[in-house]
Amino acid sequence: MTNKPTITFLKSIGTLTLLLLALPINLTLVTISLLISWLTSPFRQRITAEHPKKVLITGGKMTKALQLARSFHQAGHQVFLVETHKYWLSGHKFSNAVKGFYTVPAPEKDADGYCQELLKIVRREGINAFIPVSSPVASYYDSLAGELLSPHCEVIHFSPDVTQMLDDKFTLCQKARSLGLSAPKSFLITNPQQILDFDFAGDGSRYILKSIRYDSVSRLDMTQLPFAGMEDYVKNLPISEESPWTMQEFITGQEYCTHSTVRQGKIRLHCCSQSSAFQVNYQHFEKPEIYAWVDKFVKELNLTGQISFDFMQTQDGTVYPIECNPRTHSAITMFYNHPGLADAYLQDGEEDEVPIVPLADSKPTYWLYHEIWRLTEIGSFDDLQAWIGKMVKGTDAIFQINDPLPFFTVPHWQITLLLLENLRKLKGWVKIDFNIGKLVELGGD
Numbered sequence: 001m002t003n004k005p006t007i008t009f010l011k012s013i014g015t016l017t018l019l020l021l022a023l024p025i026n027l028t029l030v031t032i033s034l035l036i037s038w039l040t041s042p043f044r045q046r047i048t049a050e051h052p053k054k055v056l057i058t059g060g061k062m063t064k065a066l067q068l069a070r071s072f073h074q075a076g077h078q079v080f081l082v083e084t085h086k087y088w089l090s091g092h093k094f095s096n097a098v099k100g101f102y103t104v105p106a107p108e109k110d111a112d113g114y115c116q117e118l119l120k121i122v123r124r125e126g127i128n129a130f131i132p133v134s135s136p137v138a139s140y141y142d143s144l145a146g147e148l149l150s151p152h153c154e155v156i157h158f159s160p161d162v163t164q165m166l167d168d169k170f171t172l173c174q175k176a177r178s179l180g181l182s183a184p185k186s187f188l189i190t191n192p193q194q195i196l197d198f199d200f201a202g203d204g205s206r207y208i209l210k211s212i213r214y215d216s217v218s219r220l221d222m223t224q225l226p227f228a229g230m231e232d233y234v235k236n237l238p239i240s241e242e243s244p245w246t247m248q249e250f251i252t253g254q255e256y257c258t259h260s261t262v263r264q265g266k267i268r269l270h271c272c273s274q275s276s277a278f279q280v281n282y283q284h285f286e287k288p289e290i291y292a293w294v295d296k297f298v299k300e301l302n303l304t305g306q307i308s309f310d311f312m313q314t315q316d317g318t319v320y321p322i323e324c325n326p327r328t329h330s331a332i333t334m335f336y337n338h339p340g341l342a343d344a345y346l347q348d349g350e351e352d353e354v355p356i357v358p359l360a361d362s363k364p365t366y367w368l369y370h371e372i373w374r375l376t377e378i379g380s381f382d383d384l385q386a387w388i389g390k391m392v393k394g395t396d397a398i399f400q401i402n403d404p405l406p407f408f409t410v411p412h413w414q415i416t417l418l419l420l421e422n423l424r425k426l427k428g429w430v431k432i433d434f435n436i437g438k439l440v441e442l443g444g445d
Helices: 004-043 063-074 111-125 139-149 160-167 169-178 192-196 230-235 288-301 330-335 341-346 368-377 381-393 405-425
Strands: 054-057 078-084 100-104 129-131 186-189 207-211 245-249 254-263 266-274 305-313 319-325 431-433 438-440
Touching (some): 004 405, 054 063, 054 111, 063 341, 078 111, 100 111, 129 139, 129 341, 139 160, 160 169, 160 319, 169 319, 186 192, 192 230, 254 288, 254 330, 266 288, 266 330, 288 319, 368 381, 405 438
Parallel strands (some): 078 100
Antiparallel strands (some): 186 245, 207 245, 254 266, 305 319, 431 438
């Protein structure tokens, strides 16, 4: 029988081999793009902001941070990217939109060190605006950092107590119902026995279990309760007082994800896309019911920051929030060609000003290396036609002809070095997330 270290070794070696095979093609494309960019640079219009600002963006390994950096840079601002020490190898630091790149301690391991290092950067560079592109783990620590940084620069993020409320799937539903908004039934679970004692027959609904703490693996588990023999399943879950879960009503319908940038309770930027458990394709959909729900929620709480929701819309049109992420959503990549993103983040706007949405001519975004991986799942000619159509109609979220280096350095530097490090340690991984720029690991970040 093949043991786990051998499987890990073969999996990593196989993936590195595939990346090596793709390297010459990628290098050729990027080299041609660099040449075109150099030849056309004298003819490109250079935008100078009326009030140029220095913007500090965290989460530098993630595509959404790169997208914000490019948008601010194109509007005439200077951008400084930050990541934790583990991701010093971020391919995005090679982007021509990035003025400077810094690494800081991982906040979950050294919260004070994380905040203090951010403060040093703010002072050293004269930062005007702090915009965290948080990982799920970092959202709360970015709120703590925001309190420290707010006397020195504008902070576009929520307070610690608001972040905790939004990030908690149980308290989110409670808050929504208190505002008169629709929300699924939910129960706080701190002991597996609570589930086994629950009167499912009398309640009549089906439920799913979700860890309140972010778990990149268990979040994909859509097991519905109740079912025969569920006792073993429930008792094997790491549920405790210290690690609470929520039992949330299972809502059927079409799933959507949203991103909204809000200032003083007013939506300045909004996008909505159909969604799935592992979402790496984004196309904007106008959903007035969802927008109205978000609009009332952020207005009632007078929020300033970036807020993302996962919604389920039932056949009767009712929308239910199934999760809230108080941070940037990867759907922000749909604004890749929108000139108004920077102002939406940095200015309050007029009272009657409508929020910006992706441009009508913007293409759906995808990640090419994810899509190549998905070729292995194609089982029919119709599937292949759909895949080709997606490639033709969409655009890669990382590649830009006037800033092509990240398209090369993310897979062939950032991901490759992460794979080599895991290979050295014979450390397992579940999948590669080119969007987030990491290896998804059991118990990882």
